[in-house]
Amino acid sequence: MAKYEPTGVRSGVFKNQNINDATDFGPVLQSNKIYDRNTIKLFSKYNRFGVLDPYNGVTTTREYLFFTKPDLHICTPGTGDLNPQISNYPFFRDLHDRYPHVIGQLQSSRYSPKTTDSNVFMTLLSNSVKNTLDLPPITANSIDTAVNIFGSTIQYRGDGYTDDENVTFTLEFEDTKYLELYQMLKAYEEYERLKLHGIISPPNTNKAKENGNGFAYTRYHENKELHDHFSIYKFIVGEDYETILYWACIYGCTFKSVPRDAFSDTKVDSGLRYSVEFGGWLVDDMNPSILVNFNRLIQDNMKVADTVLPIYNTSLQMVDGRWATVPMISMRRKADVDPNVWNKPSSMEYDYVLRWRE
Numbered sequence: 356m357a358k359y360e361p362t363g364v365r366s367g368v369f370k371n372q373n374i375n376d377a378t379d380f381g382p383v384l385q386s387n388k389i390y391d392r393n394t395i396k397l398f399s400k401y402n403r404f405g406v407l408d409p410y411n412g413v414t415t416t417r418e419y420l421f422f423t424k425p426d427l428h429i430c431t432p433g434t435g436d437l438n439p440q441i442s443n444y445p446f447f448r449d450l451h452d453r454y455p456h457v458i459g460q461l462q463s464s465r466y467s468p469k470t471t472d473s474n475v476f477m478t479l480l481s482n483s484v485k486n487t488l489d490l491p492p493i494t495a496n497s498i499d500t501a502v503n504i505f506g507s508t509i510q511y512r513g514d515g516y517t518d519d520e521n522v523t524f525t526l527e528f529e530d531t532k533y534l535e536l537y538q539m540l541k542a543y544e545e546y547e548r549l550k551l552h553g554i555i556s557p558p559n560t561n562k563a564k565e566n567g568n569g570f571a572y573t574r575y576h577e578n579k580e581l582h583d584h585f586s587i588y589k590f591i592v593g594e595d596y597e598t599i600l601y602w603a604c605i606y607g608c609t610f611k612s613v614p615r616d617a618f619s620d621t622k623v624d625s626g627l628r629y630s631v632e633f634g635g636w637l638v639d640d641m642n643p644s645i646l647v648n649f650n651r652l653i654q655d656n657m658k659v660a661d662t663v664l665p666i667y668n669t670s671l672q673m674v675d676g677r678w679a680t681v682p683m684i685s686m687r688r689k690a691d692v693d694p695n696v697w698n699k700p701s702s703m704e705y706d707y708v709l710r711w712r713e
Contacts, residue, residue: 414594418487421588422477424463427546428558432464440555440569446545450538457539464558468656475656483528483536485628488589490603490638493518522635530627540613540631557582584609588649592709596666599707604645607636646684646707657681664711679711
């Protein structure tokens, strides 16, 4: 019988390594599940005993949510004048006089495109949200074949389209003592009631001819767009606060609840918080078209500065805490990065980063 010998010695598993050399710690590190980054072969080899992988594991992350604005017809487009269709309603007159900044969050046509005040996002929601956005899993359905003479059937995998549609989710927000967030949600509900009764019409952004009652065949009618719906973009960035690990978008969103019950007990210890229910028509994720649409929406409607706000201010040796105005998605190519700095898989040609501008 042949004498057993450790295969690692004879076959040269430790290439260019002398296991008898006391100065070579390669085998010692590998025996303790510690490997060099270049020796971790997830797609071509098997790890028999486990690996401590500090290079590819997800560590600290941060989620950013961006809520696009609906286009409620509260003011005449491009002006601060209250829509004549609702000028006699006390709620909207009070909203116009006390919360004009809230109207700007609910009406994208309140300001002319590419002006200083124009913004496609409801920044109030992005700054006050306190939890993360839960997304539904994708579960494929099954397609059954006909039953044979023995009562057997075969199930084929279908698809998970239905899990992308008609989703509901809840987000928690913290309001100010002026109840600006609550006024925003209440205004949305009051607007929907008037729309249901045919009292209010979509904003006439294309300056179509109006009849005596102020109604017109607007671009929303022509293109069959829902002017009271909005989208929510979800980005999860890595520990550097700019490398995008995951992205998604929920289209056709609406507010489904007004948290009036929060005022049943106003004894608050950590701020006034609401749980708001949302509804969405379609969920899409990890689709590059989402990133393209996100950038195009900003570039077509907002003033984009050339100056990029850094995460870290090297001259002051501290985190740059200035408030940002415009988020933009950039493609970072491997060819444009120092090879010693590129810490992605060598076969990955580029990644995406979230960069902010003033």
